[in-house]
Amino acid sequence: xxxxxxxxxxxxxxxxxxxxxxxxxxxxxxxxxxxxxxxxxxxxxxxxxxxxxxxxxxxxxxxxxxxxxxxxxxxxxxxxxxxxxxxxxxxxxxxxxxxxxxxxxxxxxxxxxxxxxxxxxxxxxxxxxxxxxxxxxxxxxxxxxxxxxxxxxxxxx
Numbered sequence: 001x002x003x004x005x006x007x008x009x010x011x012x013x014x015x016x017x018x019x020x021x022x023x024x025x026x027x028x029x030x031x032x033x034x035x036x037x038x039x040x041x042x043x044x045x046x047x048x049x050x051x052x053x054x055x056x057x058x059x060x061x062x063x064x065x066x067x068x069x070x071x072x073x074x075x076x077x078x079x080x081x082x083x084x085x086x087x088x089x090x091x092x093x094x095x096x097x098x099x100x101x102x103x104x105x106x107x108x109x110x111x112x113x114x115x116x117x118x119x120x121x122x123x124x125x126x127x128x129x130x131x132x133x134x135x136x137x138x139x140x141x142x143x144x145x146x147x148x149x150x151x152x153x154x155x156x157x
Contacts, residue, residue, distance in 0.1 A: 008148040013140040019133075023093070023142065026051050027135045030095040033059035033074065034102060040064060046074035046098035046109060050082050053090040053126070058082040062098075074098070075115035079122055090126030094119065095133040108134030108141050116150040124155065 016024055026049050034047030039062055046062040060078025064071035072080075075096060082091055098109035111119070111132075123130040129145035143149050 026095040030097040037061040048074040048078040051093040090128040093131040097135040104137040108136035120153040
């Protein structure tokens with residue numbers, strides 16, 4: 001038996017002002033996307049924004065439905081829109097912002113497992129690392145690649 005350890009690396013910022021201009025623009029786009037969230041059941045509103053390789057920013061928000069689980073998370077809404085509009089184009093970065101009643105959580109809201117796996121798929125398709133930025137009210141976490149939010153990515157097929 002061999003004991004092993006997984007590590008993830010990320011940078012924590014205390015303010016959006018500490019971010020590089022490109023990352024700040026992406027986080028602001030996620031804040032804007034959160035405003036279009038439709039969450040009458042959970043009352044937890046999430047916005048996501050993706051920076052495409054061509055510089056375009058694609059936004060998405062969570063969309064709930066009374067016939068749960070027919071709704072969709074903000075991250076997948078944005079990724080599927082980006083994948084449909086720009087097939088095969090690398091997604092370089094994604095910013096996510098969420099909280100109750102259109103506010104932000106103190107610590108950043110984190111993506112669900114299904115969204116993380118879809119992120120991994122699009123990172124693989126794009127053949128470039130996709131950074132993930134999670135924005136909260138009191139801090140922002142930046143991960144350099146999807147592998148850091150989903151260790152042991154399922155890619156066995």
